[in-house]
Amino acid sequence: xxxxxxxxxxxxxxxxxxxxxxxxxxxxxxxxxxxxxxxxxxxxxxxxxxxxxxxxxxxxxxxxxxxxxxxxxxxxxxxxxxxxxxxxxxxxxxxxxxxxxxxxxxxxxxxxxxxxxxxxxxxxxxxxxxxxxxxxxxxxxxxxxxxxxxxxxxxxxxxxxxxxxxxxxxxxxxxxxxxxxxxxxxxxxxxxxxxxxxxxxxxxxxxxxxxxxxxxxxx
Amino acid sequence: xxxxxxxxxxxxxxxxxxxxxxxxxxxxxxxxxxxxxxxxxxxxxxxxxxxxxxxxxxxxxxxxxxxxxxxxxxxxxxxxxxxxxxxxxxxxxxxxxxxxxxxxxxxxxxxxxxxxxxxxxxxxxxxxxxxxxxxxxxxxxxxxxxxxxxxxxxxxxxxxxxxxxxxxxxxxxxxxxxxxxxxxxxxxxxxxxxxxxxxxxxxxxxxxxxxxxxxxxxx
Numbered sequence: 001x002x003x004x005x006x007x008x009x010x011x012x013x014x015x016x017x018x019x020x021x022x023x024x025x026x027x028x029x030x031x032x033x034x035x036x037x038x039x040x041x042x043x044x045x046x047x048x049x050x051x052x053x054x055x056x057x058x059x060x061x062x063x064x065x066x067x068x069x070x071x072x073x074x075x076x077x078x079x080x081x082x083x084x085x086x087x088x089x090x091x092x093x094x095x096x097x098x099x100x101x102x103x104x105x106x107x108x109x110x111x112x113x114x115x116x117x118x119x120x121x122x123x124x125x126x127x128x129x130x131x132x133x134x135x136x137x138x139x140x141x142x143x144x145x146x147x148x149x150x151x152x153x154x155x156x157x158x159x160x161x162x163x164x165x166x167x168x169x170x171x172x173x174x175x176x177x178x179x180x181x182x183x184x185x186x187x188x189x190x191x192x193x194x195x196x197x198x199x200x201x202x203x204x205x206x207x208x209x210x211x212x213x214x215x216x217x218x219x
Numbered sequence: 220x221x222x223x224x225x226x227x228x229x230x231x232x233x234x235x236x237x238x239x240x241x242x243x244x245x246x247x248x249x250x251x252x253x254x255x256x257x258x259x260x261x262x263x264x265x266x267x268x269x270x271x272x273x274x275x276x277x278x279x280x281x282x283x284x285x286x287x288x289x290x291x292x293x294x295x296x297x298x299x300x301x302x303x304x305x306x307x308x309x310x311x312x313x314x315x316x317x318x319x320x321x322x323x324x325x326x327x328x329x330x331x332x333x334x335x336x337x338x339x340x341x342x343x344x345x346x347x348x349x350x351x352x353x354x355x356x357x358x359x360x361x362x363x364x365x366x367x368x369x370x371x372x373x374x375x376x377x378x379x380x381x382x383x384x385x386x387x388x389x390x391x392x393x394x395x396x397x398x399x400x401x402x403x404x405x406x407x408x409x410x411x412x413x414x415x416x417x418x419x420x421x422x423x424x425x426x427x428x429x430x431x432x433x434x435x436x437x438x
Binding site for chain 1: 222225226230237239242329330353356357359363438
């Protein structure tokens with residue numbers, strides 16, 4: 001199952017930008033020496049047979065030596081680069097969570113893992129869309145370039161005002177909705193397989209390391 | 220073993236830029252629909268217990284349904300972009316193979332797979348080194364940006380005139396040796412583990428697809 005999930009990530013680098021894989025039983029990521037993956041996320045979700053059963057602040061009591069850990073990049077990494085390029089982000093200025101939607105874009109299957117891609121959406125001023133594509137292209141480890149921009153219906157999104165995850169934001173007439181592959185994809189896909197035991201971060205409660213954003217930039 | 224090698228590639232994306240993985244028994248890469256991985260390389264090398272025993276032009280008779288196939292990017296992909304940027308490549312103009320060296324740069328181990336990184340070297344005019352870094356940074360799927368430039372001794376290379384693989388080339392006074400991670404690394408590393416049965420391409424006899432170079436560019 002670890003091989004299949006690793007393969008799923010390899011086949012879907014936009015929603016699943018793998019930063020590190022910890023082999024079975026390992027708890028200290030190289031990305032954050034001295035840290036412990038069992039306690040250093042702010043919040044965890046535990047799933048049993050695909051059902052979310054608990055939300056906890058550490059998983060020491062739940063740890064099993066056959067657990068393989070996957071660390072994926074997060075689009076919050078490139079948001080700082082967007083802001084530094086003068087591109088404002090409404091969910092940041094409003095202090096809300098980013099809007100996320102299930103699309104009709106299929107992921108590339110691997111073993112038991114398959115399903116549609118989840119995307120995050122940010123309204124970008126039409127004059128800044130090209131720059132937003134360029135800036136985020138530099139960060140393939142944080143989902144990279146958008147997977148779509150413009151017409152939401154073209155990727156199976158019926159109503160931008162009703163995101164499947166996160167909070168809705170206003171889209172003004174001079175703005176284009178821009179869609180990036182989202183790290184909720186692998187969680188949703190994994191959940192669908194109903195593995196006996198799975199732990200994820202709780203949405204918005206990411207593992208934070210000392211690595212600089214620039215470390216994830218390809219140029 | 221397939222998991223360990225996949226993990227090795229994930230941990231060493233510069234020498235091992237994974238373009239595709241074919242699950243056990245699969246023979247048709249998505250990168251080249253209609254192709255057959257058992258016959259469509261110009262030349263193969265077969266290793267048994269780590270020893271190179273045969274060189275063949277197809278492996279249909281040797282195929283086993285438990286074989287997992289790994290397709291890695293090749294620096295020949297970014298050479299066209301270098302040439303188009305006005306950067307001449309001596310081994311290309313001389314019609315020889317690129318110089319390759321074993322370094323003292325360790326790869327990140329995974330399972331049984333570990334060992335030093337192999338690099339390819341191209342002499343670049345000092346005025347074009349920055350551009351060469353930029354151009355190749357766009358192609359992480361073809362080994363990407365250089366891993367070193369300048370002093371060969373700093374990465375454990377004693378004599379540039381005696382490459383470990385490929386052919387030597389002259390380095391002029393106004394040129395800098397520039398080193399890129401090389402796809403010989405995973406072969407050398409895999410060979411060291413002495414797997415019971417392994418097939419690789421023969422050096423310089425790569426699998427060629429219809430994919431355009433630009434398809435591998437991140438921006």
